Amino acid sequence: MNRFLHQWARLVSSSKGVTIVLISWLTVIILLSAFAPSSKEVAKSGGEGSIHEDTLSTAAKQIMQAEYPSQDGLTALLVFHGEKALTDSEIGNIRQISEWLSSDQKPPFITSALPFHRLPLSQQEQLYSKDHTTLLLTASLQKDLESGQIYDTLEQIRHMADTIGLGSLKLEITGPAGISSDTIMLFKKADFVLMLATVVLILIILIIIYRSPLLALLPLLIAGIVYQVVDRLLGLAGKLGWFFVEKQSLSIMMILLFAVLTDYCLFIVARFRTELQQTDSKYTAMSSALAKVAEPILFSGGTVLIAMLTLFTAVFKPYHNFAPVFSVAMVVILLGGLTLIPAVFALVGRRAFWPLIPKKEPRAAAEQPKGLWAAISTFVTKKPAFTATILFILLIVSSLSGLSMRYSFNLMKSFPSDISSRQGFEILQERFPQGQLAPVTILLQSDKDIVLDASFAEKAGSLVYALQAKDGISTIAPAISQEWLTANGPAAAALLGQDKRTITLQMTLSLNPYDQEALNLIADLRQDSGDMLQKSGFEPAQFTLHYAGQTAEQLDVRSMNKRDTLMLFSLITLLITLMLIWQARSIRLALTMMGTMLLSYAATMGLVWSVFHFGFGYEAISYRLPVYTFVFLIALGVDYNIILVSRIKEEAQRFTWQEAVRRGVALTGGVISSAGIVLAATFCVLITQPLQELILFGFAMAAGVLIDTFLVRGMLLPALMTYLGPKASVQPSNSVHH
DSSP, rough: OOOHHHHHHHHHHHHHHHHHHHHHHHHHHHHHHHOOHHHHHBBBBOOSSBTOOOOOOHHHHHHHHSSOOEEEEEEEEEEEEEEOOOOOOHHHHHHHHHHHHHTTOTTTTEEEOGGGGGHHHHHTTTTTTTSSSSSEEEEEEEEOOOOHHHHHHHHHHHHEEEEEOOOTTTEEEEEHHHHHHHHHHHHTHHHHHHHHHHHHHHHHHHHHHOOOHHHHHHHHHHHHHHHHHHHHHHHHHHHHHHSSSBHHHHHHHHHHHHHHHHHHHHHHHHHHHHHHHHHHHHOHHHHHHHHHHHHHHHHHHHHHHHHHHHGGOOOOOHHHHHHHHHHHHHHHHHIIIIIIIIHHHHOOOGGGGGTSOOOOOOOOHHOOOOHHHHHHHHHHHHHHHHHOOOOOOOOHHHHGGGGGGOOEOOOOGGOOHHHHHHHHHHHHHHHSGGGGGEEEEEEESSSSSSSSHHHHHHHHHHHHHHHTTTTTTTESSSOOOOOHHHHHHHHHHBBTTTTTTTTEEEEEESSSSSSSHHHHHHHHHHHHHHHHHHHOOTTTTTTTEEEHHHHHHHHHHHHHHHHHHHHHHHHHHHHHHHHHHHHSSSSHHHHHHHHHHHHHHHHHHHHHIIIIIIITTOEEETTHHHHHHHHHHHHHHHHHHHHHHHHHHHTTTSSSHHHHHHHHHHHHHHHHHHHHHHHHHHGGGGGGGOOHHHHHHHHHHHHHHHIIIIIIIIIHHHHHHHHHHHHGGOOOOGGGOO
């Protein structure tokens, strides 16, 4: 491996190699720009289902679509609300909107709308809140519309409401269509803001670190080139159908790309500066620098790539769909780190450091540890047990607060509080029975034709009674009985599916349909289905109960998330530990590094919960946050550990073990701290995004990187390595050169 990397370093850092590398990258960009679309043009939202489409709620949904076919797609809930009871004039204006939605002049993508203007007064009354301050109408859109078409349709409804005039009333549009429309609005300018904020922030930090304009601009230029290649490769893959390009993953991918490439630039430039102090040739200096950092970069990038590849084992779409996007990105990032970065800096040479151009000086003077990290490393190596004990206490205390963490499965909680779909949702939640927000559809399926006779009515009535006896269920409609069948012939017939083997019932919960209690209720109903059928007189071998709707879907999401969390945590921990054993040539050292990273993750999650729960009053956080944070924090945290340990093992060839640890921390402290600050600051940019989930993820990553950079990598790991002695690593004679 070392021989290959040394040859590689000489190849890409030579005068001829630099020319070949730069021409190759420019050629690839030109070709991809000519034939491949941008990734944003093919990116889509993958939803929250299973990649195998094999969940119980999916099966129920498929039965619904087969037995009760409809042209309707997403539903828009039109929430008209005010501070006081609606006046006759305001109701008249709403009636005009209802008439328009049922007319030929309605938006072209509206398939149907609740005809409020034609309903009897008794049915109209059901659409009001109890205090008559709110009125709910529904409209269904066509199936398979593009996001832009949904947005335009709802904008037409809003425009008509403004034209007719609502007086003191306000209109909020929520439901699946409203959420889709608001998502477009939220992210219209978000990508541009994210890119601009990332570039400006990195530029400012690099200027502060280097006090050199070129050293600040070149990493951004390199990252921009690599980003263009990744962007077009993903666009080409999406266009050709090689894999699904998840829309949300692109924002995080861009952050990751700029941050990691900037870190690689920091590592290479730090060594390049040192080597320029030993030789007059910029190509020789870069060859020597790259030879010493290539292995840590290769291993650190490889661990990130492995972590991304493990996402392919996930069955939950949001996790699984991240895998191809980030895997492609990491391969190109690694290529950029090992070819483009050394080529660009070798080409520019000493001029990159202007006005602080490094001069040739004796090696001893060039490598003398000094500054803050020299003082920290001296303290840590002199008092390793004390340092480790204090840090263990701090990290464990922070970790313990995470034990009370609660998770939310309500997508609306991630939206800004002033967005229309969330406001509409919360108004409905406040002024209508909670279960009406997302009723549960019960499907009773038989393997034979169902006959709606007295015997069936009796059994169905018993089943409805058994269901309503459960805590958390408000109503089930219709309340089937022989009398109901006789009095409602056409309505009863409509309950039957096309194959006459399925009937449908609507169940309204008394719980919030997105709360954990509601999910637990559906889980209990699924488990008790056979028993309830048998006690009601239905033969379980012939009849099956299915539950469709948002609550059933979120229950399956919870199950998939639990399965994937266990799988991903186990796989990533195992695979990265094996990578560390291979790189460090020491099981003990690899386990020590992995253990400190896991403790760092636990402390980070505890800190996030403490800040947002106790500080900002959050009752729960997104259920996806632990997985996203674990995958990226563990994968990226390996980088700094590998850089540090590689340098310590290099120093151990010339110094005692304690002195090697001290020098390793002191000599890498500045560059790793700078890299950590860049990485943390870059993830902080996500806090500018409109979704709560991205804000939490950005904060978690920034906090985790800083904890890992300064406390774990800077103090805890060196303290443990000093305390455990050279047996914690390989013998100096077998050290890996950094």
